[in-house]
Amino acid sequence: MAVSNNIIATINFIALICSIPIIFTGIWLASKPDNQCIRSLPWPIIFLGVLFLLLALTGFIGAHWNNQGLLSFYLFCNAALIVTGIILLILAFIVTHPSGxxxxxxxxxxxxxxxxxxxxxxxxxxxxxxxxxxxxxxxxxxxxxxxxxxxxxxxxxxxxxxxxxxxxxxxxxxxxxxxxxxxxxxxxxxxxxxxxxxxxxxxxxxxxxxxxxxxxxxxLGNLRKEWKEANVILIVAIVALIFLYLIAFNAYKNSQAGPKK
Incomplete structure (x- = not known):
């Protein structure tokens, strides 16, 4: 169980660090001169980064202190965030596909x-x-x-x-x-x-x-260009979340099974 929890804690500590560039990307987009009059783009990216950070923090704390309830909540939120991210990605591609x-x-x-x-x-x-x-x-x-x-x-x-x-x-x-x-x-x-x-x-x-x-x-052309760039960040975040979920779920399942007799 200790080994499994250490794995979950380690990968979520890495995810915690990786969430910081996502947040700063949203702040950077907000500071660009071309986006100063359109505030609707950066906030979803900043929000995604904050959720990513909170999720990773939850997984790290749950694994470090061996809190099974917190780990279960972490896995549920991770799965929900993956599904939400995929839906948002599909919608973003549909909305930004036409070009004027x-x-x-x-x-x-x-x-x-x-x-x-x-x-x-x-x-x-x-x-x-x-x-x-x-x-x-x-x-x-x-x-x-x-x-x-x-x-x-x-x-x-x-x-x-x-x-x-x-x-x-x-x-x-x-x-x-x-x-x-x-x-x-x-x-x-x-x-x-x-x-x-x-x-x-x-x-x-x-x-x-x-x-x-x-x-x-x-x-709209400027917004479309920025959303295309933001979609790349979203794809990377979703892939990372899926990777984290698979490793964490496997480690959590092994910890629940306990040592073999």
Missing amino acids: AYSVPGREYDEYRYMGYSEWLREHITDPENWRSIKACLASSSICSKMVRDSYTAPQFFNARISSLQSGCCKPPTVCGYQYVNPITWINPTNPIGDVDCIIWNNDPNQLCYNCDSCKAGV
Whole structure:
């Protein structure tokens, strides 16, 4: 029994240490400039890391003090967390699979189509109430203004790798035919087309294309990219939980069986 408990305690001590990078990954995502206006992504990762830490701590304490009730609770929670993680992973892949990104001739950066993203993302991230706060945050941030500080010429800008937020929110869509002055200042075309975003665009730094569907698409494009990265963390966490569960369950079963006579 002592050997089995030592195995459970050891692997959960390792898991305890491994949970710290997951928590810090969530904090890192929250601190990235592209995510400062969208707070819905980092918290699930931080929450997962905290659950991982608490679970590992429970297993370590239960094994170290040979508390069979705590070990049983640990195994139950571990199994429940594995199932929950798999469900979340499947849902995340379904929600983030459609992409509204499309290439534009003569441009290194992509542009983004709002209707190209999943209905769930469109409804839950860019609904009117959420979008008001996201739009206000974008307008007060340096996401667009910092492009002006880079002093792009037109060819340099068209060949730059700008983010989805900058592509969708800081400039008019290429199809509108606006003439480049600087990344956030464009001259109206002589014969503008009927695209709604082309009419909405405004050179006012507080407005730009923050009211455009292309800006919403840029936000969703950024969110999709970050979720794809977060899915990798989730996959690693689930594999680790399954590994921990199998070892801990086998050790727990051996400890329950007791020494052979």
